Amino acid sequence: MTGGIAARDVPALFQIDPKRLNRMLMTTGLWLDIGAATIRVHSDSSVFGAQLQAVYGSFPAIEHASWADVHVRIQPSKGFRRWLKPQALFHCDGLQTFDPFPAASPLPLFEWGCNWAIGRRLNDRLLLHAGAVERDGLALVLPAMPGSGKSTLTAALSQHGWRLLSDEFGAYDPVAGLFQAVLKPIALKNESIAVIRRFAPGAVIGPEFPKTRKGTVAHVAPTSDAVKRRHEPARPGAIILPRWQAGAVARLEPLPQSTVFPALAFNAFNYGLLGADGFRSAVRLVRECLAWQLVYGELKDALSVIESVWPRVLEHRSGRPQ
């Protein structure tokens, strides 16, 4: 865990020379401070540095820090293999935890590997499997249900006035009663990539990686504002269970607590591990947050209906009318 690495006077990743970044990755390693956690990454890959710069460009390029929650290494395969079908390997704390990826695709491997590691490390927080964005100091949590379009909706919100906390982890600190950012690029798959390119032409989207196990993948970079504010927590505000449905008119339907609780708890990465603390945290969230099911066909309509109920969320959480 990290309380945040002082990043004053540290250049952003996009500002440093690619050769220097590659040297850093090969020697001291790069510390990526993503808010609630810090990842130290080493790599011998010749292409990984440029891919990191594309989607972590606003993050500080920290060369030395005192603590990292996750230590990972991306390296090319060795032996004859590297001549026949070169691959990238992911090591976490010295162990190879995933099957290799093509050597040209280290970024998706890094992203999946780090999500896997973070989901197992940050056990002083309840890690909901959810997108999370912030506005007015309050978190809007979007639990990941199959077919929900969670990442697409999170990406759209993050490009339209909502601060991205995370696309993957609703990281709830039960002691502080606050959500923390686990700020990483948003992984889009297949048709969602073009959808977000159209919806948010200003979004910084990294290279496309075809033929991964999830199809074509590309990553949306967090905005520079989200990176700057990655240590700002957010109070629980609202929970929205999104469901994309072709052609549907966007609508929000209030959800009973008995539906929201399992959507949060039984979908969390570490609910079982946290025992009674996880139970109390999930109950507290369900009681504090307003909750809806969102059915939508078009992103702009989804954002409109969310905006339309946000004053109610503010009122609910402040205890006074807006």
Next chain:
Amino acid sequence: MERYGRADGVLIEALGHLWAAFSPLSGETTLLNDESAAILEVLESGGSDTSGICAALAEDSGLDAKQFVAAVAGGWPRLLEAGLVYRLSDVAAAW
């Protein structure tokens, strides 16, 4: 008639029209209906059996105890499986 006790440390919270119960014994969380939650509430004051639970619920609600028998008798397997209650005879046998 089989007697049951409530597992130590059980947490139970109302969530609208259902209840969420956590058992430290099993590590599981279970959603319960009112009848099962009522069984756990009665057991908080000590071990009991189906007729004892029904009598307590009847006293509390003013209804006939017979009305609760089917729901209470049918509730034990799920409560046992979730680690929320245990058979007192199992404890006695262990000693």
